[in-house]
Amino acid sequence: MSTIPENLQAVQRSIAIAAQNVSRELHEIKLLAVSKTFGPEAVIEAAQAGQQAFGENYLQEALEKMAAVQAAAPDLNLEWHYIGPIQSNKTRAIAEHFDWVHSVDREKIAQRLSEQRPAHLPPLNICLQVNISGEASKSGVTPEQVLQLAKAVVALPHLKLRGLMAIPEPAETFAQQRSPFARLRALREQLCEQGIALDTLSMGMSADMEAAIAEGATIVRIGTAIFGQRDYAK
Numbered sequence: 001m002s003t004i005p006e007n008l009q010a011v012q013r014s015i016a017i018a019a020q021n022v023s024r025e026l027h028e029i030k031l032l033a034v035s036k037t038f039g040p041e042a043v044i045e046a047a048q049a050g051q052q053a054f055g056e057n058y059l060q061e062a063l064e065k066m067a068a069v070q071a072a073a074p075d076l077n078l079e080w081h082y083i084g085p086i087q088s089n090k091t092r093a094i095a096e097h098f099d100w101v102h103s104v105d106r107e108k109i110a111q112r113l114s115e116q117r118p119a120h121l122p123p124l125n126i127c128l129q130v131n132i133s134g135e136a137s138k139s140g141v142t143p144e145q146v147l148q149l150a151k152a153v154v155a156l157p158h159l160k161l162r163g164l165m166a167i168p169e170p171a172e173t174f175a176q177q178r179s180p181f182a183r184l185r186a187l188r189e190q191l192c193e194q195g196i197a198l199d200t201l202s203m204g205m206s207a208d209m210e211a212a213i214a215e216g217a218t219i220v221r222i223g224t225a226i227f228g229q230r231d232y233a234k
């Protein structure tokens with residue numbers, strides 16, 4: 001079995017190759033290490049290998065992990081991204097403890113995050129989650145509704161709208177993987193034409209990272225390829 005630092009290096013190499021294949025600059029692409037279900041020691045190991053940004057889906061787990069990392073390694077200056085579904089009663093803790101939220105898909109949630117963002121912290125960076133594959137069961141705003149939500153978020157004082165996020169349904173071929181990412185990219189361009197400047201496309205996971213980079217991803221969210229298979233029973 002390979003170690004977390006080895007996996008990180010391999011993922012960084014894959015990102016570099018994928019970027020080079022489409023003549024993109026490496027510094028445009030940020031690696032978000034998705035540490036959900038893995039403990040504080042895994043985060044510390046990755047951080048000591050140079051990884052700075054970590055993504056979490058489950059609030060309670062994330063808060064416990066952050067506290068444990070802080071206690072064990074107070075000098076690490078990590079950036080935390082919330083990427084999971086958001087219930088109204090969780091917004092305060094998210095606003096207090098995270099630097100980014102990728103999964104905003106309702107105006108009400110955005111309002112609460114803005115109201116509850118502590119005044120001494122910089123604005124919370126926000127991506128709007130878009131239901132780009134049109135699956136009935138998945139969260140995310142529809143492409144038709146994203147402009148309205150974006151305008152609402154831009155008006156909120158303690159949020160900073162950065163971009164769009166999507167989790168397309170799994171696809172077999174590279175071309176099939178690319179097509180929803182291309183739609184998300186086009187949606188960002190449409191918003192930019194409407195005067196809403198966005199610098200972020202959060203798209204691509206372990207299985208489809210290369211396709212996302214080919215379509216302009218600026219944040220790839222990688223869990224399994226760094227930390228290994230998740231065991232949800234633990």
Ligand SMILES: *Cc1c(COP(=O)(O)O)cnc(C)c1O
Nearest residue numbers: 034083205206207221222223224
């Ligand atoms: C779990 C998760 C990831 C990471 O997925 P892997 O396939 O393990 O790389 C990325 N984004 C979101 C929103 C996730 O929930």
